[in-house]
Amino acid sequence: QTPVEAAPDLTITKxxxxxxxxxxxxxxxxxxxxxxxxxxxTGVTITDTVPLNTTFNAAxxxxxxSCNDGDPAGTVCTYTVGNLAVGGSGTxxxxxxxxxxxxxxxxxxxxxxxIADDGSNGADPTPDNNQDDAQTPVEAAPDLTIPNDDGxxxxxxxxxxxxxxxxxxxxxxxxTGAVLTANVSQYQxxxx
Numbered sequence: 001q002t003p004v005e006a007a008p009d010l011t012i013t014k015x016x017x018x019x020x021x022x023x024x025x026x027x028x029x030x031x032x033x034x035x036x037x038x039x040x041x042t043g044v045t046i047t048d049t050v051p052l053n054t055t056f057n058a059a060x061x062x063x064x065x066s067c068n069d070g071d072p073a074g075t076v077c078t079y080t081v082g083n084l085a086v087g088g089s090g091t092x093x094x095x096x097x098x099x100x101x102x103x104x105x106x107x108x109x110x111x112x113x114x115i116a117d118d119g120s121n122g123a124d125p126t127p128d129n130n131q132d133d134a135q136t137p138v139e140a141a142p143d144l145t146i147p148n149d150d151g152x153x154x155x156x157x158x159x160x161x162x163x164x165x166x167x168x169x170x171x172x173x174x175x176t177g178a179v180l181t182a183n184v185s186q187y188q189x190x191x192x
Contacts, residue, residue, distance in 0.1 A: 007122040008084070009037030010044065012115040014094075014132040021109065023100035023140050023172035028060045033081065033115050034089035037125065043118025044081035046092065050074060051111040053099045060095025070097075084117075102140050104176045109136045140173035146180070 012033045021027050031048075035041050048065075050056050050073050058069035067077035079092060098109060112133035117124075124130060146167040155161050165180060 006039040008041035054096035057095040062092040
């Protein structure tokens with residue numbers, strides 16, 4: 001009996017297409033996988049976790065993921081490849097919908113994918129290439145507004161004017177440290 005040193009060697013890469021997204025946008029990651037070893041792999045699966053500040057988007061993903069449309073961040077999704085022969089390869093898509101609005105300070109979506117087999121043919125000789133991630137920039141910013149309204153009143157000396165300050169953040173990212181500043185007006189008498 002002559003021992004044979006052989007094992008599957010799985011690889012995976014994740015690519016977001018170098019896009020920049022926005023709150024409410026869909027990011028589609030292309031997953032490219034292969035067996036570059038010298039033995040067939042069995043029970044191959046890909047695992048991807050829905051990243052922070054997103055939900056799973058089934059419409060943009062390859063059919064067959066274990067997740068349901070709208071599953072929240074932190075949900076672990078699996079895709080069954082099955083057997084993968086030596087030299088075999090394939091691609092799939094994993095898509096997410098970016099939350100809208102986003103919490104303050106979020107400027108990217110970070111997502112990683114992992115490929116593995118059932119281990120029946122031994123350990124992967126190069127496990128470092130069994131995982132890949134992508135950081136997708138997000139364009140988002142708070143936009144603060146504060147219309148100033150005196151209600152259309154006319155006043156007199158010693159009269160009180162009530163200003164209503166209605167403030168809002170009207171776009172797609174939370175604001176922090178918001179401060180209202182009002183300058184007290186000084187009465188200027190009319191001089192002919």
